[in-house]
Amino acid sequence: MSSEVAEKNMQRKNRTLNNSFWVRGGYFDYQTLFIMIVIVLFGIMMVYSSSSYRAVMSGEASSYFAKRQAMFAALGIVAMIIVSHVNYRYYKKFSVILMYMAIALSGLVFIIGTASHGATRWIPIGPIHFQPSEVAKPILIIYMAHACVSKSSLLNSIKGIIQMVILPGICVVLIGKENLSTAIVCFAIIIIIMFVASPKIVNLVILGLVGVTVAAIAIFAVGYRGDRIDAWLHPETSENGFQTMQSLYAIGSGGLFGRGLGESIQKMGFLPESHNDMIFSVICEELGLFGAIAVIALFVMLLLRFRYIANNAPDSFGGLLCTGVITHIAIQFIINVGVVTNTIPNTGVTLPFISYGGTSLVFLLIEVGIVLGVSRQMRPVE
Amino acid sequence: MEDNKSDLFLVHSMKRLTFFVVVIIIFSMVVAVKIYMLMVTGAGEYGEMAILVQERERSIKARRGIIYDRNGVCLASNKPVCSISVIHNQITEPERVIEVLSSRLDMDEAEIRKRVEKVSSREKIKSNVDKEIADEIRELNLDGVMVDDDYKRYYPYSTLASKIIGFTGADNQGIVGIEVQYDDVLAGTDGSINTLTDARGIEIKNKAKTRVEPIPGNNLVLTIDANIQTYIEAKAMEILHKKSAKRVCIIVMNPQNGEIYGLTDVPEYDLNNPFELNVELPEGITDKEKQDMLNQMWRCFPISDTYEPGSAFKIVTATAALEEGVVKEDDGFYCPGYRVVEDRRIRCHKVSGHGPETFKEGIMNSCNPVFMDVGLRLGKDNFYKHLKALGLFEKTGVDLPGEATSIFHKQENVKTVDMAVMSFGQSFQITPLQLMRAASAVVNGGRLITPHFGLYVTDQNNNIIDRLEYEETDGAISGETSEKMKYLLDAVVSEGTGGKAYVEGFDIGGKTATSEKLPRGNGKYIASFLGFAPSDNPQVMVLVLIDEPEGAYYGGTIAAPVAGEVFKNILPYMGIQKHSVEDNDNDTEEAWVDTVF
Numbered sequence: 001m002s003s004e005v006a007e008k009n010m011q012r013k014n015r016t017l018n019n020s021f022w023v024r025g026g027y028f029d030y031q032t033l034f035i036m037i038v039i040v041l042f043g044i045m046m047v048y049s050s051s052s053y054r055a056v057m058s059g060e061a062s063s064y065f066a067k068r069q070a071m072f073a074a075l076g077i078v079a080m081i082i083v084s085h086v087n088y089r090y091y092k093k094f095s096v097i098l099m100y101m102a103i104a105l106s107g108l109v110f111i112i113g114t115a116s117h118g119a120t121r122w123i124p125i126g127p128i129h130f131q132p133s134e135v136a137k138p139i140l141i142i143y144m145a146h147a148c149v150s151k152s153s154l155l156n157s158i159k160g161i162i163q164m165v166i167l168p169g170i171c172v173v174l175i176g177k178e179n180l181s182t183a184i185v186c187f188a189i190i191i192i193i194m195f196v197a198s199p200k201i202v203n204l205v206i207l208g209l210v211g212v213t214v215a216a217i218a219i220f221a222v223g224y225r226g227d228r229i230d231a232w233l234h235p236e237t238s239e240n241g242f243q244t245m246q247s248l249y250a251i252g253s254g255g256l257f258g259r260g261l262g263e264s265i266q267k268m269g270f271l272p273e274s275h276n277d278m279i280f281s282v283i284c285e286e287l288g289l290f291g292a293i294a295v296i297a298l299f300v301m302l303l304l305r306f307r308y309i310a311n312n313a314p315d316s317f318g319g320l321l322c323t324g325v326i327t328h329i330a331i332q333f334i335i336n337v338g339v340v341t342n343t344i345p346n347t348g349v350t351l352p353f354i355s356y357g358g359t360s361l362v363f364l365l366i367e368v369g370i371v372l373g374v375s376r377q378m379r380p381v382e
Numbered sequence: 383m384e385d386n387k388s389d390l391f392l393v394h395s396m397k398r399l400t401f402f403v404v405v406i407i408i409f410s411m412v413v414a415v416k417i418y419m420l421m422v423t424g425a426g427e428y429g430e431m432a433i434l435v436q437e438r439e440r441s442i443k444a445r446r447g448i449i450y451d452r453n454g455v456c457l458a459s460n461k462p463v464c465s466i467s468v469i470h471n472q473i474t475e476p477e478r479v480i481e482v483l484s485s486r487l488d489m490d491e492a493e494i495r496k497r498v499e500k501v502s503s504r505e506k507i508k509s510n511v512d513k514e515i516a517d518e519i520r521e522l523n524l525d526g527v528m529v530d531d532d533y534k535r536y537y538p539y540s541t542l543a544s545k546i547i548g549f550t551g552a553d554n555q556g557i558v559g560i561e562v563q564y565d566d567v568l569a570g571t572d573g574s575i576n577t578l579t580d581a582r583g584i585e586i587k588n589k590a591k592t593r594v595e596p597i598p599g600n601n602l603v604l605t606i607d608a609n610i611q612t613y614i615e616a617k618a619m620e621i622l623h624k625k626s627a628k629r630v631c632i633i634v635m636n637p638q639n640g641e642i643y644g645l646t647d648v649p650e651y652d653l654n655n656p657f658e659l660n661v662e663l664p665e666g667i668t669d670k671e672k673q674d675m676l677n678q679m680w681r682c683f684p685i686s687d688t689y690e691p692g693s694a695f696k697i698v699t700a701t702a703a704l705e706e707g708v709v710k711e712d713d714g715f716y717c718p719g720y721r722v723v724e725d726r727r728i729r730c731h732k733v734s735g736h737g738p739e740t741f742k743e744g745i746m747n748s749c750n751p752v753f754m755d756v757g758l759r760l761g762k763d764n765f766y767k768h769l770k771a772l773g774l775f776e777k778t779g780v781d782l783p784g785e786a787t788s789i790f791h792k793q794e795n796v797k798t799v800d801m802a803v804m805s806f807g808q809s810f811q812i813t814p815l816q817l818m819r820a821a822s823a824v825v826n827g828g829r830l831i832t833p834h835f836g837l838y839v840t841d842q843n844n845n846i847i848d849r850l851e852y853e854e855t856d857g858a859i860s861g862e863t864s865e866k867m868k869y870l871l872d873a874v875v876s877e878g879t880g881g882k883a884y885v886e887g888f889d890i891g892g893k894t895a896t897s898e899k900l901p902r903g904n905g906k907y908i909a910s911f912l913g914f915a916p917s918d919n920p921q922v923m924v925l926v927l928i929d930e931p932e933g934a935y936y937g938g939t940i941a942a943p944v945a946g947e948v949f950k951n952i953l954p955y956m957g958i959q960k961h962s963v964e965d966n967d968n969d970t971e972e973a974w975v976d977t978v979f
Binding site: 053192195196197199245248249250251252253254255256265266268269270284288289292293296299300303304307310311313315316318319320323326327330333334337338341342343 | 391392394395396398399400402403406407409410412413414416417418420421422427428429431432433435436578579580581586
């Protein structure tokens with residue numbers, strides 16, 4: 001360790017930490033806020049563009065989906081600001097109870113859940129359909145970050161690691177029963193938080209390999225999931241390649257500058273889930289290569305910003321919270337654009353902040369609120 | 383908080399996180415490159431495939447070419463009509479649509495309901511709807527009802543040359559006659575409007591449309607002369623009624639090049655209503671029987687049916703005999719009214735017999751024993767050789783669909799009796815047009831022509847873009863024989879059985895025929911006359927054919943006068959001059975000299 005880094009660490013160590021539950025003032029990362037507002041507004045716009053045809057076809061106003069998305073976005077932004085004022089260290093107190101709650105909710109889906117697209121993923125609360133797996137993600141982040149800080153010695157042995165992941169593991173299995181894609185994201189959150197926290201890497205590599213193998217078997221070998229590989233390699237001929245082909249048609253029609261906002265043809269009933277998993281195809285078709293690259297750049301900027309906050313977090317817990325949020329957003333982003341461009345096999349993951357989906361948007365914004373909460377207490381050392 | 387020591391985010395954690403973020407960024411770049419490949423380098427591929435999925439084509443009908451007679455008289459044209467179709471998904475008031483369409487279009491409600499309720503991108507309800515009715519429907523502005531402009535074939539002279547011209551179907555495609563024979567000339571190429579549609583095939587508003595203009599069909603000029611055609615149809619109808627005949631055919635052709643000036647097979651039918659029978663519909667008729675009757679009505683007898691030509695075929699026998707040198711004009715024969723060939727006694731039409739006569743007189747008298755003798759002298763091999771040379775074993779190649787061809791005994795099966803009978807035109811079948819083609823070769827110096835109707839293909843501005851050409855083969859017979867035959871056939875009209883075809887001031891050659899229809903003895907005949915004029919240089923050949931006349935049935939009695947009237951009317955019309963005054967003077971002088979001495 002160079003003397004410069006040692007000096008920085010000394011400076012950070014000497015800081016006193018805020019103990020109040022409500023944190024006023026302090027540093028606020030306006031850059032994150034700015035990027036977030038841009039992405040969320042852009043998302044509402046794209047949801048409107050990609051869903052208006054479907055809305056009209058199902059007898060609703062053309063802005064039906066966009067209005068709902070905007071409503072959730074407003075709710076989410078408010079929640080984000082509130083959460084950013086909460087002293088993130090208080091989450092430690094609730095991490096275990098939240099974990100049990102997440103497991104309970106994930107189990108509850110099987111009892112009172114409503115089905116859609118052949119999978120039971122929603123719990124109805126009044127007019128709103130609430131998706132427990134979206135709630136589970138921030139809880140997993142909090143739980144894992146806390147576990148890695150408070151029981152860091154467990155990370156040194158495989159046995160310890162297994163012990164640490166028992167509770168989240170149950171939760172992921174429950175989610176995975178109905179929604180493999182979300183389970184993969186959750187699994188990635190768990191692994192990456194431990195990967196970042198653990199001083200030793202060997203155990204994690206072993207566990208990671210085991211996990212990837214299990215996931216690979218789950219994806220490739222089991223029933224219909226095997227067809228997805230065929231659809232990935234030969235979308236033109238595979239009978240399951242329809243969605244992929246429609247997505248490729250959309251992207252292929254985009255060109256450098258796209259057809260123009262609102263001008264997508266593929267959203268007119270050709271592209272399934274055009275406002276949801278496949279919204280990135282519509283972005284490509286309407287806004288072209290430049291629009292697509294701009295979206296990718298926005299996400300990269302957001303991740304770099306979060307990494308900056310993590311690296312300057314006042315403590316390890318804060319840094320790991322940021323790590324979890326980064327993982328969540330990054331993995332979903334990568335899987336989504338990977339699927340849409342047929343870079344990886346098809347699996348249903350939404351594009352964070354942009355795809356239509358209220359629960360997902362609100363809880364993602366709450367996660368951003370957590371990161372902003374960490375940033376309030378950071379002392380950037382420049 | 384119990385734990386308010388600052389445990390720093392460890393340096394290795396920072397490195398790990400950075401590593402993860404870098405991996406994500408690299409993957410993002412991979413995806414960006416993939417997008418670049420899909421959008422820019424591979425855009426052709428997927429973008430074009432997308433257009434195939436997204437575009438719907440709507441055709442714009444091409445105007446069908448006009449059919450003219452040889453003088454530019456329009457025989458087949460187009461009038462604007464509309465076609466009406468429905469788009470299931472755009473219909474908002476299905477009951478009203480069904481009600482309006484069934485009442486205005488006079489169609490079965492259940493039939494329309496079926497199409498309205500069918501989930502398809504576009505369902506056609508009716509074509510060839512009158513423009514006024516279509517405009518009424520258009521003005522109602524019913525959602526999902528499409529009214530498209532179209533053309534309907536229109537025949538200004540309705541029945542004129544119906545068996546030649548034929549008609550078109552609902553989509554303006556030729557069905558019979560010239561309309562189908564020259565369909566590719568007349569049809570043109572439909573244009574199209576390509577529109578982007580959503581997944582259900584509905585046009586997306588405000589999207590650019592690509593339009594391919596239709597190319598109108600070319601026009602066709604026929605060899606038919608509307609005046610001649612009108613005249614022969616009227617003449618044929620007159621005879622049809624006078625003789626209560628089943629049908630009367632008159633064909634007028636140029637024997638030099640095969641151009642058909644007129645061809646009628648009455649009764650003709652109304653081309654504007656080709657599915658209405660031209661006779662009273664018998665009661666209790668099945669659909670199939672009605673269809674058979676329609677097919678009969680559309681059928682062009684002189685081309686699609688064969689008959690026994692009878693004595694008119696003596697032209698061919700005589701030609702073959704002269705070519706082979708087995709007979710000369712002055713050779714003597716004797717007709718006792720019959721000839722016994724092997725074990726059979728074959729009658730002459732003159733039961734009392736023609737007595738002693740030369741070959742020339744045999745032709746003039748249409749004497750069967752003379753031709754039996756000649757035929758037997760000729761022998762079947764020579765006979766068949768000349769039948770072949772005169773094109774009687776092949777189709778004429780006329781440019782109408784459905785041409786029939788001759789039925790002859792196999793050469794090796796022809797027995798002496800068969801040969802004797804064939805020599806005067808019995809026990810085989812040919813089409814009237816085959817007879818005309820063979821006879822044309824006999825009188826035009828031996829050139830086997832192709833009878834035809836198509837003259838030119840012209841463009842929109844009536845500029846000729848294609849002169850239609852037909853096969854001609856010289857040398858079917860020698861010029862010498864041809865000259866001799868013209869002379870002999872002229873004698874048939876001027877002095878023989880064809881006398882009733884004589885027209886003062888013109889030299890007309892020809893041959894009568896009376897064919898008894900099979901089975902023999904049923905009293906049904908076809909009376910016919912084949913004539914040509916002027917006999918020394920034939921410009922026009924006429925075949926008159928009266929099928930099942932009542933009363934007198936001899937060709938020389940009933941068909942020859944018709945041919946005479948046709949000649950009398952069309953020769954001056956065609957600008958063929960009567961004998962010069964000088965010739966006439968000579969004739970009278972000779973007559974005068976005869977009288978003196």
